[in-house]
Amino acid sequence: MTPETTVVVDESIDMMRFRTANPPGDELALATWLAERASAMGMSAVVQDVSPGRANCIATVTFGPGPTIVFCTHLDVVPAMLEETWTPQVRDGRLYGRGACDAKGPLAAMLAACRRLIANPPTTGTLILAAVADEETDATGALRLVHDFDADAVIIGEPTSNQPVLSSRGALRLAVDFTGLASHSSTPHRGRNAIHAAAKFIVEGERYHARLLEDGRWASHAATVVEGGTKLNMVPDRCRVLVDRRLAPDESLDAAEAEITQILDKLKAEDPDLSWAVSKAGVWLEPFTTPTSSRFASRVLHAVGAAVPGPPFPGGTDAPHFISRGIPAVILGPGDLEQAHADDEWVEIDQLAAAVDLYERCALALLGSTAESSRERDEILT
Numbered sequence: 001m002t003p004e005t006t007v008v009v010d011e012s013i014d015m016m017r018f019r020t021a022n023p024p025g026d027e028l029a030l031a032t033w034l035a036e037r038a039s040a041m042g043m044s045a046v047v048q049d050v051s052p053g054r055a056n057c058i059a060t061v062t063f064g065p066g067p068t069i070v071f072c073t074h075l076d077v078v079p080a081m082l083e084e085t086w087t088p089q090v091r092d093g094r095l096y097g098r099g100a101c102d103a104k105g106p107l108a109a110m111l112a113a114c115r116r117l118i119a120n121p122p123t124t125g126t127l128i129l130a131a132v133a134d135e136e137t138d139a140t141g142a143l144r145l146v147h148d149f150d151a152d153a154v155i156i157g158e159p160t161s162n163q164p165v166l167s168s169r170g171a172l173r174l175a176v177d178f179t180g181l182a183s184h185s186s187t188p189h190r191g192r193n194a195i196h197a198a199a200k201f202i203v204e205g206e207r208y209h210a211r212l213l214e215d216g217r218w219a220s221h222a223a224t225v226v227e228g229g230t231k232l233n234m235v236p237d238r239c240r241v242l243v244d245r246r247l248a249p250d251e252s253l254d255a256a257e258a259e260i261t262q263i264l265d266k267l268k269a270e271d272p273d274l275s276w277a278v279s280k281a282g283v284w285l286e287p288f289t290t291p292t293s294s295r296f297a298s299r300v301l302h303a304v305g306a307a308v309p310g311p312p313f314p315g316g317t318d319a320p321h322f323i324s325r326g327i328p329a330v331i332l333g334p335g336d337l338e339q340a341h342a343d344d345e346w347v348e349i350d351q352l353a354a355a356v357d358l359y360e361r362c363a364l365a366l367l368g369s370t371a372e373s374s375r376e377r378d379e380i381l382t
């Protein structure tokens, strides 16, 4: 290992020791640690409050006039069932433990790239390292950051096996509350069973998912939570179903929501007594695709030496929150999403080291460019 790679591994481990499992997140202590580290490197760092106990770290360094480029990843991680997942270990050329690739390893690589850029600074542009809270649940950290924020491009640190990814699936999460009529369970025909109504919707949802697969759309639908019933001998008058619909990069949230409404309308046609209310659940993510012909994409691809971008990112990221503010995004980082939420999460140390180069090269390519004109940015984002 080079001395720099040793630092990247050590800082990954330091950050993995902060137990920022979301829920509840508790990112404040890690945000404070990171702000101190970035300040010591010569960055101007602030801890931005998100909610009690939760915070972002935003560290900035200005090299000269020109574009503002953001390295963004997250401080929180998913929970772990096994205690050993919380004990970082270096073994067989890999770093194991919660956060190794999602996303404390990528964050350490971004920090190392900042260190290199400060040591050998370009003459133009501003670099921001933004480590945000709550990516794994409600994105409150990224939403707090992008509120009243502008930049010319963002590099999102998530595990993509170091391939630049320029498109992502979206996510539509709905709560469907079925209402029935309670009755004694010895005379169920006098009531209307809300669980039975929900069951029909769940079965139709399974068929809908099968159709999405058959159509070859890279989309999915799943019922993920069911809550209903109060007592063994009562016909339930309420049942809630949460569904998680993942959107292909070329779909829209409105169209996906309309398809779920159609399923409910079809059930209503079969059973006019069916009654429900639909509401938003969790965070919604607009899918996106950045055309590879755009200047932003061609600069990024050229910088990292890739002929084509990697496949669309299957999971959620904070990229859509930047895109919705007109800031083009590339998702790039060491490790594989397969290992990201597993009990034995790991990342290849060689990939961590390579990511430092990639982040540095991306930043230099984008910092050295003139800012995208707003027309170009519109083209990228349409």
Ligand SMILES: [Zn+2]
Pocket: 074, 102, 103, 135, 158, 159
């Ligand atoms: Zn992540």
